[in-house]
Amino acid sequence: MTGSARNFLEFYDIPEAGLRSIIARAGEFAKAWDGNAMPQSLAGKRVALIADDGGWRNTTAFDLGIQAMGGICVHVPIGFNAREETGDLAGYLGNWFDMLVIRTRELATLKAVGAVAPMPVINARTRSNHPCETLGDLGYINSRRGSIDRLKVVGVAADANILRSWVEASIALPVEVVQVYPERWHIRDAALLNRRFRVSTDMGELLDADIVITDSWPGDVAGDALAGYRIGTDLLDRLRKDAIFLPCPPVRRGEEVTTEAMEHLLCQSRAAKAFLLHAQNALMEWILA
Incomplete structure (x- = not known):
């Protein structure tokens, strides 16, 4: 068999x-x-x-x-x-x-x-x-933009399942994925490394992104150590007007995103899901x- x-x-x-x-x-x-x-x-x-x-x-x-x-x-x-x-x-x-x-x-x-x-x-x-979560998001993005080609997806997230599936997608599709997070949590899996994926610590990468995703903070974070990677309305206001912000549920307001960010015009998580x-x-x- x-x-x-x-x-x-x-x-x-x-x-x-x-x-x-x-x-x-x-x-x-x-x-x-x-x-x-x-x-x-x-x-x-x-x-x-x-x-x-x-x-x-x-x-x-x-x-x-x-x-x-x-x-x-x-x-x-x-x-x-x-x-x-x-x-x-x-x-x-x-x-x-x-x-x-x-x-x-x-x-x-x-x-x-x-x-x-x-x-x-x-x-x-x-x-x-x-992978189904990423497939669903791509279906939504395609419905909004009419294409998934040449996307820049920035994941403000640690090495975890949501981000890893986006990196898998960058192997199969013409999608650029950038992980923006402290080096301690960067993806280093050789099976995922490819020419359309890179890592950074620079939140400036979000400014020209088409898609911004997040995931829950790692469980071993002390206090507000990742505060510089929290998404708030001040940052969302600086993104491209046609950018799509997709915080991954379950969202922990006050950690990876602010409460106000979830109500921002660019936040389209509910429609995407x-x-x-x-x-x-x-x-x-x-x-x-």
Whole structure:
């Protein structure tokens, strides 16, 4: 038994043409959703949704999207690396399901499942990456700008799953990603280093950015040590007028962002996160096509 050729475990698992197709399709799905006219692309498909790492946004969106497209979604109450071997679990699930959507802590676990599962596997989040979140943001950006080409994305964030997925995207797509943070938290993973990704400590990088993202402060920060990397309205007022500010939920107001920044005109997090549903729907349709 071999793994599926259409897994989505890391952002660059799908070639550029496929990613562009999914991102464009997300915009079509957004219109279909608003018109209550969702295509029944998953009619007759059975999807297992496994979440052994908490969270609610993207797993809820997966469940809702599967049903809206005519599929059957079953929440499977299992955990990995416990009593049963990962390969055995994948085999048993293969008896019943056409696709697995898994949210778990370790990317290595997902890769182990993907290597042996007879059906496609989608990464619904690990602590190492979160490709669906980035895919959703790109769907929203494309709907606003009409293109994702030549974006400059500045991530004011430590080495963590949201930023890492944006760096994965820079490998697959013509998107420049700059991490702006103290050196202690810079990404150094050789698998992610590429010509469209660089690191800096200079907040001036934000001034010509198309997209600015944030993530929660690291848990080992003492006091206000990262105050210089907090996003406030004074900084947002200096950005390009067409810039898009996407603080990553859950937002800790008073840490990585100020309360006022969340109400700024450039802050479009809520609208962007609507596209998490649409992009995931487009992804599932593409994978099962």
